Amino acid sequence: MNPAAGRGLTFAEGESNLHCVACGGGYAWAGCATSPSLALRIDPASLTYDTIAFPDASGLHDFSFDGSHLWVAHASGHLSRLEPGSGDIESWNLSVSSGQRPFAYCVLAAAGFIWVGFYTDPATVLRIDPATDERRKLVVPEAPMWSLRDLAWDGQHLWASVYDVPGRLIAIEPELDGYEVVDLGQQNLLPTSLAFDGERIWAGLDSRPARLVALDPETHEFEVHVLHESSSAARGLCKADGRIWAGLYTQPAQIARLDRGTGEPRAWQLPAAYFNVRGLAADGEDLWAGLQNVRYQPSAVFAMPLDCGDT
Amino acid sequence: MKGGAETITCQDWYRVRRGEDQIAWGRASELQGLPGVVFSERAHAEWDFLEPRQREALAGHLRELVADPFGALSAPILHGGQRRISHLDALHVIFTPDLPAGPILLSTIRGGPVLDPEATGPAPCV
Numbered sequence: 001m002n003p004a005a006g007r008g009l010t011f012a013e014g015e016s017n018l019h020c021v022a023c024g025g026g027y028a029w030a031g032c033a034t035s036p037s038l039a040l041r042i043d044p045a046s047l048t049y050d051t052i053a054f055p056d057a058s059g060l061h062d063f064s065f066d067g068s069h070l071w072v073a074h075a076s077g078h079l080s081r082l083e084p085g086s087g088d089i090e091s092w093n094l095s096v097s098s099g100q101r102p103f104a105y106c107v108l109a110a111a112g113f114i115w116v117g118f119y120t121d122p123a124t125v126l127r128i129d130p131a132t133d134e135r136r137k138l139v140v141p142e143a144p145m146w147s148l149r150d151l152a153w154d155g156q157h158l159w160a161s162v163y164d165v166p167g168r169l170i171a172i173e174p175e176l177d178g179y180e181v182v183d184l185g186q187q188n189l190l191p192t193s194l195a196f197d198g199e200r201i202w203a204g205l206d207s208r209p210a211r212l213v214a215l216d217p218e219t220h221e222f223e224v225h226v227l228h229e230s231s232s233a234a235r236g237l238c239k240a241d242g243r244i245w246a247g248l249y250t251q252p253a254q255i256a257r258l259d260r261g262t263g264e265p266r267a268w269q270l271p272a273a274y275f276n277v278r279g280l281a282a283d284g285e286d287l288w289a290g291l292q293n294v295r296y297q298p299s300a301v302f303a304m305p306l307d308c309g310d311t
Numbered sequence: 312m313k314g315g316a317e318t319i320t321c322q323d324w325y326r327v328r329r330g331e332d333q334i335a336w337g338r339a340s341e342l343q344g345l346p347g348v349v350f351s352e353r354a355h356a357e358w359d360f361l362e363p364r365q366r367e368a369l370a371g372h373l374r375e376l377v378a379d380p381f382g383a384l385s386a387p388i389l390h391g392g393q394r395r396i397s398h399l400d401a402l403h404v405i406f407t408p409d410l411p412a413g414p415i416l417l418s419t420i421r422g423g424p425v426l427d428p429e430a431t432g433p434a435p436c437v
Contacts, residue, residue: 144320145320145322146320146321146322147321163321163324163325164324165390166390186390189390190324190325190328207328208328208331208332208335232332232335233328249332250332251336
């Protein structure tokens with residue numbers, strides 16, 4: 001990993017307030033929480049892009065690629081399915097049983113379903129079978145309004161992060177007929193990003209210094225990794241090159257990971273024009289950081305080659 | 312204000328954390344006539360949104376907090392460590408006393424009629 005070998009792309013005026021990145025369908029994707037929502041489709045080789053607008057939706061907050069389509073969650077309560085090559089979009093108006101505004105904050109395509117997390121009071125999780133459109137919902141009283149930040153799948157359970165103090169993770173039964181709450185404690189506050197590395201669920205915390213929690217999904221035991229003193233707010237997590245990477249909401253942005261051998265954290269700083277990581281994704285060659293920057297100024301992505309020969 | 316610790320919303324936690332980071336990174340300032348109050352960048356932007364009468368009232372309130380940060384005008388925040396909250400009308404003033412006798416560090420004054428600078432753009436010229 002070497003940011004000096006990286007490539008940055010700052011978007012045009014109005015392509016701002018980036019909330020997520022993804023890789024899939026031969027492209028890297030950046031999502032802007034604007035009105036209307038914007039998906040920026042980036043050619044990884046040339047770093048050129050085109051803009052796809054969602055005419056009926058606004059406040060794009062999250063992406064998830066299911067292997068063929070990109071699923072998109074919007075604050076306006078829409079869920080969209082985007083075909084990567086054509087850019088064709090199909091959108092649905094979602095609802096929650098409480099009748100509240102269905103602010104869709106996060107989406108995950110996993111285990112043949114589309115899972116959506118809502119910023120309702122309390123949080124709602126929706127499971128959609130894309131083949132039949134069968135829908136199931138779960139309300140989680142332990143997740144207050146504006147707290148359900150991210151979703152991850154460990155092969156057996158859906159995991160949700162609850163952005164609150166003490167921090168909490170929710171292990172949800174796949175049929176949405178039960179769940180368990182894991183209390184991370186007062187020091188492990190505000191979990192905001194999740195990833196599964198094949199063995200453990202990782203949570204990135206909005207703490208300073210930033211913390212990463214690695215949890216055994218079977219026993220719910222966890223260990224905590226405190227990053228360097230100048231770190232803060234692990235807003236993006238992803239698995240790449242066989243390990244977990246974290247993007248930090250700092251200015252300039254930082255990328256961190258744990259050393260394979262020692263477990264010690266290492267960090268890299270991006271060039272000064274790139275700050276406030278909101279998401280991380282990987283395409284096998286590059287690690288893509290989505291940079292929110294200042295909300296009213298153009299957002300950016302920064303791609304860094306994963307194969308730099310370091311450990 | 313009396314009683315025990317207060318709970319703040321998850322959105323307020325977000326605002327508090329952004330303000331705290333800004334103060335830690337030196338993106339903070341003091342206002343003329345308000346010694347002892349360090350404003351985070353976002354708290355300063357929130358201040359800019361206030362109407363003159365609100366600023367006047369808040370300035371007086373902050374002077375009282377500086378004089379007695381642990382007094383009856385504020386309460387600890389549940390699970391918030393040294394953080395404290397104080398209310399002025401609909402404003403939520405969240406700060407940390409820089410112990411032992413330093414300034415109060417103001418992370419956010421978000422609440423009530425304060426527009427959110429993250430959602431509405433830079434402060435209007437007034």
